[in-house]
Amino acid sequence: MSAVTPPAVPPVEERDRRDGKVGTVVREIMSGSVVLSIAAILLSFVIGGILIAASDEDVQETAGYFFARPGDMLGAILDAVGGAYGALLRGAVFNPRGDNLGEMLGPISETLVYATPLVAAGLGVAVAFRAGLFNIGGTGQIVAGAAAAGWVGFAVDLPPVLHVIVALVAGILGAAVWAGIVGILKARTGAHEVILTIMLNYIALRLFDYLLTTPVLQQPGTVNPISPPVSGDAMFPSIVGRLHWGFVAMLLAVFAIWWLFAKSNLGFKIRAVGLSPSAARTAGINVGIIYVVTFAIAGGLMGIAGSAQILGTERTLTGGIAGSIGFDAITVALLGRSKPFGVLAAGILFGALRAGSRTMQASEGVPVDIVLVVQSFIVLFLAAPPLVRAIFRLPAPGSRATAILSRSKGAKA
Template sequence: MVVSDPEVIGQYAYLFTAPQLPLGASWEKVSSAYAALVAGSVGGWVPLTETTAQAAPLICAGLGVGLAFRAGLFNIGAQGQAVVGAMASAWVGFTWHLPPGLHLLVAVTFGMLAGAVWGGIAGVLKARAGAHEVIVTIMLNYIATGLLAFALTTTAFQRPGRADPISPVVDWNATMPRLEGSRLHLGFVLALAAAVLVWFLMERSVAGFTIKSVGLNPHAARTAGMSVSSSTVLAMLIAGALAGLAGVQAALGPNVSGTPTPLSGGLVGSIGFDAITVALLGRSRPLGTVLAGLLFGALHAGGLAMQSQAQTSAELTTVLQALIVLFVAAPALVTTVVPFLKARRAPLTGTTPTGGLSS
């Protein structure tokens, strides 16, 4: 923050003659930036609702990534699954004209189905052909991004009368309803409901027990009569549907003006990649994922306030997110590395020093 402000940097010319000037300017810069971060995320009702709007898709996609983690799968493809979910739901939203309520339900369903299909492709290839899910899902991310770019040049997706790649506006009756005067909308409720359903699936159902067993030890699960292939496909289908729901929220969730943002190449942003961090921070558990999603939603919302109020780069919130992940991973890293280093430094019993003579 300090090095990004030329005026503060200029004050350091007086570091040895009047140190109070650069130190005071640095404190003013940092304190105002963090004050804007807090005010923009939790500093009132409207900032709180902005936090929920930013957190909702992260929670959904994080649930999908976390569920795959617990199945022993590294789902890097949440980004692509969110993209195809946004495409399908937006297309239903601006193409079909159904009654209120039904239109939104159909659009959400299509988006989740599209995400499930995209995740299911990786699951089937993993289960049937042994293809590594990391490689497959990364490739599917590229395909989804390219598919969206191509679709926005076709008459089915491109707004009439426009040459730029942007879709028509989603019908009002396919828009997620919001609380008047705020950013709190149905998407956040759906995210919380999804967390409850994932908890019930993993902790109270036979399918969830099977998924966890396969994730912990696929060989033991197979010996116990569990179908590893079916569990792999099921886990990726559900993970894809949850990531698709994140894309649905990006496509159908109201923006500041109360209408959904038209479908474009950057609509989904980096939701799928941020979801990996959310799932890691939440330990792949539904409650932890919700709390981690709210934290990162607050950082996103506060980052916008930092940029507008304190003239601080919003990318600094990305640095904060990275530091959070580093601190979360630090205990496991220390407990792994320190014993290893001690073992390396400890003398080996029964060995002869290099160049010495044995007695």
């Protein structure tokens, strides 16, 4: 290979063009209408329904004599899909089979438990989006945050109230530092953050696996890779049922991020860098520092997600502490159009899907993985507005579409 350029930072324009592109697309996604979001969600549920129906045994059986008695098959389809989505609602929103009001509304608190880390992590992706950055590093950052919060939770002795606060702060800092590495490497070497975050995810996971086999994190007297349980006073206290104070921490984060972008100087700079790094640089903004700060903030939010996991629900650290939250967060941020309250709504929707899918699997035998399918279809449809408009015959906002086109043309010229 001889096509090696001198070891220098790539030309400024080249980097900006690439970064600007992510910005343009995110802007496009953010500027879509609410109608479009609802259409995308509906369409995805229809596809999910088709999958549920097609894999249902009664439906397959009645399909064998469809032309003799078509009603049978339609009935079976309604049974399968209605049963599954009914169970989904029962597990996520309202359970009419409960004995009292508390039990009937119990599913809502379950939904919010699942939504808490999703919203926090979704904000972590959204903040990066606003700076034109792509944060796929949720998994690694959540692991770093959960490990730090968990360690403070079981290894440090502190008075009640203070303990949980210090553990949460440790979780936020741990994840912020891990994410900050990405910002520093990007600012100093111009490396693409997508690759950096993917690699750091796996490095964090392996490092965490390793620490779980050393006295630093491993439970004494066991050979399993598992930590001691977090002490009681470092756990988020319960609000109602399984719903814990991590939910409140998440809500505070939503408001903080709203304030950051609506009111603060820093938020303005971040958005300026997201719109055009070169213009921001010309205006005297230190783009490198904004990259580092943005990633640190994004990481801090991931740290809240990690803390919600360890201090809210899991209590012990295991290799699977991050689950798929880091990747789900990307879909949450996209559905929420990278706006704080949009992310909150999207996170609650996906939390509801998570909570409901458990009931769906238990009572109807529909695998929970259907949620992943619905979730990814929602984002695919959202990402390609012309596709959804074509399917629903929605009017194309002509002037806006051409504006986007000409804008990107302008950017190319």
